[in-house]
Amino acid sequence: MGSAALEILGLVLCLVGWVGLILACGLPMWQVTAFLDHNIVTAQTTWKGLWMSCVVQSTGHMQCKVYESVLALSAEVQAARALTVGAVLLALVALFVTLTGAQCTTCVAPGPTKARVALTGGALYALCGLLALVPLCWFANIVVREFYDPAVPVSQKYELGAALYIGWAASALLMCGGGLVCCGAWVCAGRPEFSFPVKYSAPRRPTANGDYDKKNYV
Secondary structure, eight states: OHHHHHHHHHHHHHHHHHHHHHHHHHOSOSEEEOOOSSOOOOSEEEEEOSSEEEEEETTSOEEEEEOOOSTTSOHHHHHHHHHHHHHHHHHHHHHHHHHHHOTTOOSSOSSHHHHHHHHHHHHHHHHHHHHHHHHHHHHHHHHHHHHSOTTSOGGGOEEEOHHHHHHHHHHHHHHHHHHHHHHHHHHHHHOGGGSOOOOOOOOOOBOTTSSBOGGGGO
């Protein structure tokens, strides 16, 4: 039962991380305007993401524009799109694989094969977390490098946006959840007594006169 609890906990963490990764992918706040001037009152704030850029006025009005040309985007944006979407789709595959091999489901008969399927799902989730870290850290490195570059004008300096922090948290949840799923599957494979209890009932057999025995209903 303990290994089943580890798998369920890991699956919940992975699902939360998957939702967070989708949210980070869609949010336009990967880069946010850096306020370095002494004037506190600013007219507008610029957000930049993987799919669109937004301008937020001081009055609260926000206007967003979707990137029209894919080829006109920078190499890091194109790579970040591919890696992030790939991580989201891989997490979907990992979800089906994990549910197939989870001890709380009956898709696969209990045994070493079921544990290996769950172990594969946990490994895929951990791989999703590592895959999502690549564009996040790449973008963060570019933002920090340009922020401290004296050749970049102050008006073109940006800071780390909220989407990056959400993505980092989602990656951590995916890796931790995948690790828990792997641990649960490993414990189940090595110690079957800790696995989820499965009970089978004996089939009912008819008596000599063709009726079912009453003890089958007790």
